Amino acid sequence: MKKVAFVCIHNSCRSQMAEGFGKSIGQGIFESYSAGTEHYHEVKPGAVTVMEEIGIDMSDHKLKLLSDIPDIDILITMGCGVECPYLPCSHREDWGLEDPSGGPIEGFRATRDMIKEKVLDLKERIEKGTL
Template sequence: MKKKVAFVCVHNSCRSQMAEAWAKHLGKDVLEVYSAGTEEYPEVKPKAVQVMEEAGIDMSDHYPKLLTEIPQDIDILVTMGCGVSCPYMPCNHKEDWGLEDPSGGPIEDFRKTRDIIKKKVEHLIERVKRREL
């Protein structure tokens, strides 16, 4: 049975979207993946879409979602490190990845964030496969 994981940030426009895309790409055999934010935002950051495209992952159809738009019965809740104060979401495991937001910075900051998120998603998938989560 797949574990439901939600990546949560304030706007769901950059880091949580990249995490969702990596997790769907790398963990489709063990994860059911969602991302959401605590505040509305008009679009996924174009630089986030661009750097994921460079890595071979298409996020052109992604859009920011609110917490109310994803399932509430999550197994794993991952916050991105934005000091986000999330409403209560029942989950079996919660962790914060402490990632700085590259928004407003150069494209290289987005690439670094993309690569850090990939490593963190790979580690999360390994822990799920080992039944640690």
């Protein structure tokens, strides 16, 4: 089974939502992890709220750094630009998602929905063996 890491700067919003979807949608297909490159103090409440709206509970999610996750096969960065980390892996891609933090709840919902579509596509590519 492939190991997928979703990574952004703080591991407080986009990567956490992606991990939540990965654990739900990718169950049995890939293992899902998330991490950040810098310390932060909490998972963004807006991210927790919008995931809860669709039945994914992230209330127990913890912030993690790159050193907290295992070796991976696939690295997905969320759109962190020049600060995107390097981790050894067989495949890497950047999803280029804007961080909704600090904005209205609608922005969190739009980001959540984009992440869901991308995780569904990722699952399909892993199942087909193209990743």
